[in-house]
Amino acid sequence: MTDTLRSADDLAAAGLISGVEAEVLRTVLARYAVSLTPDMAELIDPTDPDDPIARQFVPTAEEVRIAPEERADPIGDAAHAPVTGIVHRYPDRVLLKPLHVCPVYCRFCFRREMVGPNGLGTLGEDELEAAMAYIAGDPRIWEVVLTGGDPFALSARRLGIIAGRLSAIDHVRVLRIHTRVPVVRPDSVTDPLVRALRTFGGAVFVALHANHPREFTPGARAACARLIDAGIPMVSQSVLLRGINDDAATLEALMRTFVENRIKPYYLHHGDLAPGTAHLRTGLAEGQTLMRTLRGRLSGLAQPTYVLDIPGGYGKVPVGPSYLRDTADGQRVTDPDGREHPYPPEA
Numbered sequence: 468m469t470d471t472l473r474s475a476d477d478l479a480a481a482g483l484i485s486g487v488e489a490e491v492l493r494t495v496l497a498r499y500a501v502s503l504t505p506d507m508a509e510l511i512d513p514t515d516p517d518d519p520i521a522r523q524f525v526p527t528a529e530e531v532r533i534a535p536e537e538r539a540d541p542i543g544d545a546a547h548a549p550v551t552g553i554v555h556r557y558p559d560r561v562l563l564k565p566l567h568v569c570p571v572y573c574r575f576c577f578r579r580e581m582v583g584p585n586g587l588g589t590l591g592e593d594e595l596e597a598a599m600a601y602i603a604g605d606p607r608i609w610e611v612v613l614t615g616g617d618p619f620a621l622s623a624r625r626l627g628i629i630a631g632r633l634s635a636i637d638h639v640r641v642l643r644i645h646t647r648v649p650v651v652r653p654d655s656v657t658d659p660l661v662r663a664l665r666t667f668g669g670a671v672f673v674a675l676h677a678n679h680p681r682e683f684t685p686g687a688r689a690a691c692a693r694l695i696d697a698g699i700p701m702v703s704q705s706v707l708l709r710g711i712n713d714d715a716a717t718l719e720a721l722m723r724t725f726v727e728n729r730i731k732p733y734y735l736h737h738g739d740l741a742p743g744t745a746h747l748r749t750g751l752a753e754g755q756t757l758m759r760t761l762r763g764r765l766s767g768l769a770q771p772t773y774v775l776d777i778p779g780g781y782g783k784v785p786v787g788p789s790y791l792r793d794t795a796d797g798q799r800v801t802d803p804d805g806r807e808h809p810y811p812p813e814a
Contacts, residue, residue: 474501495531506651506653506687523708536778564587568616603636613629613642643674658693713757722761731768737754755787756788
């Protein structure tokens with residue numbers, strides 16, 4: 468990964484920022500990591516100041532502006548971390564974070580204070596042992612979600628060891644991996660990596676994070692096909708982002724692209740209150756309007772669930788529009804065109 472852009476000077480040399488911007492951004496990069504793979508850098512139009520790929524990965528001076536409601540741990544991971552590397556928010560599943568390193572660093576990342584070269588790093592052997600012991604000791608845990616960081620940034624050998632260890636725990640039946648790699652570094656989805664995932668004897672799912680249809684290059688499509696053709700189902704997760712996908716046409720194209728690549732749309736996340744990300748967040752009402760628009764335009768296969776992680780660690784909840792309301796005369800339901808109808812229908 469020596470060709471990855473990792474500094475203001477790298478971004479300037481690639482023509483993605485000016486020399487003046489590079490000087491301004493040194494303050495931002497002293498706090499938040501930058502990493503941009505060639506696969507993503509090649510998609511950026513440097514003549515477009517609003518390029519949706521650049522907005523995801525190229526830092527801006529706006530990141531030093533911290534809004535009062537923003538927080539270092541916006542979804543409350545720390546409140547549910549019984550041991551290092553584990554987040555246990557819901558009874559039947561845990562997050563296992565074996566590393567806090569990614570091939571790219573998204574400018575809106577809710578773990579931006581934890582990832583990167585100055586972040587929490589990779590679990591040591593003793594920490595991994597303690598995490599595995601915790602999972603083995605709680606028979607309620609049915610699913611383990613590998614996240615971080617990006618688990619696909621691990622070597623295939625290391626990923627296979629972790630998958631094999633989890634497979635040996637009888638009550639763990641499902642392994643889910645959250646990753647950006649198939650779109651941002653598709654050549655890393657190798658046959659050894661796929662075989663490593665199959666080391667887990669139960670059901671394996673890969674949740675792909677992508678936010679714009681342009682991310683689906685031929686290489687990305689081929690990487691996803693390698694996983695799916697090996698019998699590994701894929702679901703999607705995206706973040707609703709201002710200036711990137713906060714219009715119905717882009718969201719519709721993104722969800723159709725997922726489905727056309729055999730990836731089931733799963734979550735559309737409302738932007739979390741991570742420090743310095745206000746310029747990329749929409750309002751909840753905007754998201755609800757977009758979801759209402761998609762309901763009338765997209766197949767049910769292509770409908771994600773719009774969700775909010777409640778700040779403070781209180782969990783994830785659907786926040787999409789409601790189509791049903793109570794009235795004095797009964798209930799009324801709104802159709803995809805915005806018309807209300809009584810339910811049950813009037814005689």
